[in-house]
Amino acid sequence: MKKILIATLMILLFMSFPFPASAEETGKSDEAKQERMALYKKTAAATGLPWYYLAAIDQYEHNLPNQSKEEKLIAIEIPEEKWFGAAKHGEDANESSILWFNGLGRDGNGDKLAEPENPEDVLYTIASFIQKTGTTKNDIKIALWHYYERDLTVQTIMNTAKLYEKFGTIELDERSFPLPLHHNYSYRNTWGDARGFGGRRIHEGTDIFANYGVPVYATTYGVIELKGWNLYGGWRIGLRDSNNIYHYYAHLNGFEKGVSVGDVVKPGDVIGYVGASGYGPPGTSGKFPPHLHYGMYKDNGRSEFSFDPYPYLKIWEQKSKQQKKEG
Numbered sequence: 075m076k077k078i079l080i081a082t083l084m085i086l087l088f089m090s091f092p093f094p095a096s097a098e099e100t101g102k103s104d105e106a107k108q109e110r111m112a113l114y115k116k117t118a119a120a121t122g123l124p125w126y127y128l129a130a131i132d133q134y135e136h137n138l139p140n141q142s143k144e145e146k147l148i149a150i151e152i153p154e155e156k157w158f159g160a161a162k163h164g165e166d167a168n169e170s171s172i173l174w175f176n177g178l179g180r181d182g183n184g185d186k187l188a189e190p191e192n193p194e195d196v197l198y199t200i201a202s203f204i205q206k207t208g209t210t211k212n213d214i215k216i217a218l219w220h221y222y223e224r225d226l227t228v229q230t231i232m233n234t235a236k237l238y239e240k241f242g243t244i245e246l247d248e249r250s251f252p253l254p255l256h257h258n259y260s261y262r263n264t265w266g267d268a269r270g271f272g273g274r275r276i277h278e279g280t281d282i283f284a285n286y287g288v289p290v291y292a293t294t295y296g297v298i299e300l301k302g303w304n305l306y307g308g309w310r311i312g313l314r315d316s317n318n319i320y321h322y323y324a325h326l327n328g329f330e331k332g333v334s335v336g337d338v339v340k341p342g343d344v345i346g347y348v349g350a351s352g353y354g355p356p357g358t359s360g361k362f363p364p365h366l367h368y369g370m371y372k373d374n375g376r377s378e379f380s381f382d383p384y385p386y387l388k389i390w391e392q393k394s395k396q397q398k399k400e401g
């Protein structure tokens with residue numbers, strides 16, 4: 075009975091899942107991306123804020139759930155009460171009256187109106203708000219905290235900006251399978267299986283069985299967010315990509331030399347090695363066969379939830395195989 079209940083819950087969870095397995099690969103059209111980029115750069119020039127911070131804020135909001143962002147050039151949604159200030163409702167979008175009522179809304183396209191549905195106005199408004207604090211990295215961080223009042227949100231935006239700055243583009247959709255294809259490995263879908271250790275927790279990830287010491291790759295462009303020991307995970311490392319997704323690697327033998335928290339990685343970068351660490355105090359190893367535990371967590375702006383990485387691993391494995399054939 076319990077099993078059926080859990081299975082039903084899993085199916086419901088899967089059905090309500092906010093993005094299909096291929097969503098990561100689709101994204102917006104190239105034309106829309108170019109248009110977005112042009113607007114980031116225009117607004118950057120007008121405000122003195124580097125374009126990659128504006129792009130990172132937009133990207134962060136683009137990945138929040140329940141947004142009607144499909145046709146919108148800029149996904150940032152500034153709440154009405156913030157936009158219009160004490161005037162509250164958007165009867166009067168005159169920039170001068172919004173200023174009078176201490177609203178944030180600003181006119182970015184020169185028509186004297188600050189309209190919350192106009193992408194140029196929206197981007198210029200958020201940039202103007204941040205610019206009031208300053209344009210250094212630290213100023214921007216402080217301004218983001220005042221705006222979002224959430225540590226993970228600020229960290230994700232700052233890290234995404236770091237990625238955009240480093241690679242000079244917002245197109246970071248390439249992915250890699252976490253292990254080299256020429257090594258022996260095996261995995262199956264174990265999402266939601268019960269597990270013995272640590273009480274009644276379900277298995278939140280995919281176990282990829284391989285030998286000790288097989289290199290472990292970054293699957294995505296991202297920033298290392300965590301590294302160290304954990305009772306269940308052993309030596310584990312985690313990185314976040316620009317889609318607000320946290321990628322978690324556990325039971326490692328060890329880490330790649332020089333990899334530390336805050337580092338930028340790209341698909342295929344070695345970050346660690348397969349092992350069997352965990353289920354005890356630091357250094358415990360060999361309580362189970364060596365494998366990589368791979369987990370994925372989505373941040374929805376309020377909390378993080380795990381979802382099944384198996385379909386993604388299948389796609390990345392397929393793509394890596396194709397590339398190998400072609401290359």
Ligand SMILES: [Zn+2]
Binds near residue numbers: 277279366367368
């Ligand atoms: Zn596992």
